Amino acid sequence: MADDTQLADPPRDVIAPGYTFGSITDQIAAVVLTKRTPVFWMACFSVGFGLLLLFLWAVAMLLAKGVGIWGIRTPVMWGFAITNFVWWIGIGHAGTLISAILLLLNQRWRNSINRFAEAMTLFAVACAGMFPLLHLGRPWLFYWLFPLPNSMGVMPNFRSPLVWDVFAVSTYATVSLLFWYVGLMPDLATLRDRAGNRIARLVYGVMALGWRGSARHWSVYETASLLLAGLATPLVLSVHTVVSFDFTIAIVPGWHSTFFPPYFVAGAIYSGFAMVLALAIPVRSVYGLQGLITGKHLENAAKVMLATGLIVAYAYILETFTAWYSGDVFEQAAIWHRMTGPYAFSYWALITCNILLPQALWFKRVRTSPVALFISSIFVLVGMWLERYVIIVSSLAQDFMNSSWGIFHATRWDWATYLGTIGMFLFLFFLFIRLLPMISIFEVRTLLPQAKVEKESRP
């Protein structure tokens, strides 16, 4: 069966047959170095840019009027802002997993998707960072979060998980940026050498930091890249663990549980791979990159989604079980409110999007159909957003004292800020695929059979 399809679209291979070192470079560099911009790019970039303007408008309103323009009211003071923060941070995780863990595990199929997955990480972290900053109310005082010498003579409260968040996320952003940039250098040098335009040569030349591809450069590069992978690997687990501490350290029913860290990490990778698929599937077909991002990549990503989705499903079951088993009336009430209360629709929608629908990924027919994968990845992204929304909002809305209960209603500014960051993400992502090689040229070249060193020839 597999042999029959080998010729048409080889789903078992990480690179289509017929590529040479030169043709790989040509195809990937051409996306950037051409003067012709596809209509698809224009359309997506315009949507992104339009929503980015909406974001700027929403932020301007926020700065002028204060966080009261959002729907956050006592007791639900976290609302959309923290929901979106956790969602975006989670999406970033797939990039780090692909670039770091899969590198250390020697999963060579990652070579074709790591560049844009890492870019996705960076842009997702940038979007994520917006929310806690804007949620501060006085964003211009954000530096109070860092332990800097100051005239107040005080330091941040190191026992607060919100401060751990600052360190976790800023470390994550820094390491991701370094890793991405170091990996870009050889390709920037390629673009520098191929660009016809003098300004482009200068810009890519400065960014390539004098890369000449000497043996010494490659040796240093390999070391740096391994070290950064080593640094980034624990971050895949630690960042979302720390994010989950924002909830678990608090005693709010529905938050205060020990299984949040693994549950959050699995959910992060789940949504991250969904975003990888949602981006890769349209982009590869528009730019004709099916030979480089093959059905094999999509299927592997789908399998990771299936596995992490099952972990998430297990966590939902465990959450319900633990509430019952604990005998804690508040914990039980929190879960019961989720299932039947004012947020019941969101809860059941998230169960549908995150657990029921992705079970389709068990079928090979679904995993090998880009359209079906694209649709399921969108469902997962929606589901994972709803998950954070339900955890944050339903737990805060109805906690211990029913006299202090209050229902959250998102305002148009909540939606404008959220959609705005999606715009910012699209804006940055499409700038990236237009200006930088979206697939790592030199790493994909190592996937070619010609790149294999013949060990047998040595005596």
Next chain:
Amino acid sequence: MSQIFHRSANSFARISIFGAVFMLAFLGWIAFEIDRSPWQTRQAQIREQPVPFSHVHHVGDLGLDCRYCHTTVETSSFANIPPTKTCMNCHSQIWSASPTLEPVRASFRTGTSIRWTRVYDLPDFVYFNHSIHVNKGVGCETCHGRVDRMPLTWQEHSLQMSWCLDCHRQPEKYVRPREFVTALGYQPAGDREEIGRRLVKEYGIQDVRTLTSCNTCHR
């Protein structure tokens, strides 16, 4: 293809890495210094007053006690700006024709207060009470400096939070016996910290945890 960059670009790139680090550190340092400068805190700056009142003359030369004018300092959160009547106790007789004091006499005639410019202006989000400090042995001088040496009044300290916390974290270094609260130029009879520790106990000054709780000053 010709080289895009001159050879010197290599050195320039290397230098710029260090340059960026030093530049950022330098900018940070500038911000740090500006934050503490008198330009920001108005420390040691003389404020314009309707009448050039001299603490040197009234306190240093004549020896008036602080509480002669600032009457409520021991019982109230506010130390009190004296009413014009207090000035006129003496100035109805002394310097009664001085043109400098015309605003004082005018105020007395018309019954409208003199609008003094506040020198020690804490932010509104800070709760400050004079009486608790005075009664627990914090000298006037500790915060207001040697007013007997101020021809025109200035703000002696930065009034930044870290300055408040200096004492709230180590009250024993600053407290003095109650009888010396208004004394200027107080010198402890012995080891300051040892006396301080005794006074902290005797006056029942709260532990550092309470003194540095957010809620103590930001209510």
